[in-house]
Amino acid sequence: MTRFIGRTALVTGAGSGIGRALALAFATEGAQVVVAGRSREPLTETVRLIEEAGGKALTVTADVSRAAEIQAVVDAAVDRFGALDVAVNNAGVFRGGQPLADLSPADWQEQLDINLTGAFLALRAEIRQMRSQPSGGAIVNIASTFGAHTRAPGAAGYAATKAAVSALTRGAALDHIRDGVRINAVSPGAVDTPMSLRAGETEADRADRARATLPLGRVSSRSEIAAAVLYLASDDASSVVGTDLVVDSGATA
Numbered sequence: 001m002t003r004f005i006g007r008t009a010l011v012t013g014a015g016s017g018i019g020r021a022l023a024l025a026f027a028t029e030g031a032q033v034v035v036a037g038r039s040r041e042p043l044t045e046t047v048r049l050i051e052e053a054g055g056k057a058l059t060v061t062a063d064v065s066r067a068a069e070i071q072a073v074v075d076a077a078v079d080r081f082g083a084l085d086v087a088v089n090n091a092g093v094f095r096g097g098q099p100l101a102d103l104s105p106a107d108w109q110e111q112l113d114i115n116l117t118g119a120f121l122a123l124r125a126e127i128r129q130m131r132s133q134p135s136g137g138a139i140v141n142i143a144s145t146f147g148a149h150t151r152a153p154g155a156a157g158y159a160a161t162k163a164a165v166s167a168l169t170r171g172a173a174l175d176h177i178r179d180g181v182r183i184n185a186v187s188p189g190a191v192d193t194p195m196s197l198r199a200g201e202t203e204a205d206r207a208d209r210a211r212a213t214l215p216l217g218r219v220s221s222r223s224e225i226a227a228a229v230l231y232l233a234s235d236d237a238s239s240v241v242g243t244d245l246v247v248d249s250g251a252t253a
């Protein structure tokens with residue numbers, strides 16, 4: 001697969017989970033990848049895996065909830081590779097598991113700052129770069145089914161931030177498609193990363209729960225999320241604008 005040869009793709013939260021899978025998938029399809037996150041060490045491991053597979057990557061540490069830091073990531077991408085063609089705003093945190101009245105204001109604020117303000121600040125920096133390029137660009141935000149698509153106990157604060165990411169995606173898509181910037185979202189259901197484990201649950205417990213409750217009988221893999229994101233970011237989706245693609249093992253069917 002060679003859909004991203006010669007293109008530069010930025011992935012936030014690329015040191016673990018879905019973000020690392022995304023970075024590797026873009027590299028496998030020919031992109032040079034800029035990996036961003038707060039901790040350097042896991043990003044360095046992502047870059048090692050990309051380089052081991054023959055790809056090219058650049059690490060930039062940044063907190064997406066800080067405007068200057070995410071702007072510096074976009075600037076570094078352009079300095080090193082000449083343009084920013086694709087961006088995936090994947091960085092996010094889940095601070096739930098308790099009823100809303102027991103969610104601390106600090107945890108509420110952290111989810112809001114990273115999941116929503118982080119997505120806004122990243123979009124702002126990425127769009128301003130992409131609309132200045134003749135070739136434009138494509139952006140995919142990682143929302144969640146918890147939000148616009150469904151709700152679950154213990155996740156009200158998280159779902160509020162992710163519902164807002166879904167709305168932000170559609171609004172931004174309308175604002176900027178005529179600038180040559182195509183914006184969409186992917187909303188995963190439960191994925192095979194630690195974030196979808198309930199308190200005290202092992203991976204085997206989660207597999208049992210998925211067998212019993214999900215129509216597909218299992219959670220989604222990271223590569224299944226990556227496949228949806230790469231489709232939306234690619235020219236295969238050239239007239240797909242402002243969609244919010246659910247990948248959730250049928251949970252919200």
Ligand SMILES: NC(=O)c1ccc[n+]([C@@H]2O[C@H](COP(=O)([O-])OP(=O)(O)OC[C@H]3O[C@@H](n4cnc5c(N)ncnc54)[C@H](OP(=O)(O)O)[C@@H]3O)[C@@H](O)[C@H]2O)c1
Nearest residue numbers: 013016017018037038039063064091092190191193195196
């Ligand atoms: N796993 C699921 O079942 C599931 C379902 C629906 C949606 N999602 C969404 O998918 C995305 C990835 O989730 P995941 O399961 O892969 O979780 P993960 O492994 O915890 O990945 C999140 C990544 O975001 C980075 N990050 C967190 N805060 C950041 C910040 N302020 N600035 C920059 N980077 C930051 C983290 O690295 P640092 O801490 O080093 O910065 C980490 O690498 C999230 O947006 C999540 O909400 C996941």
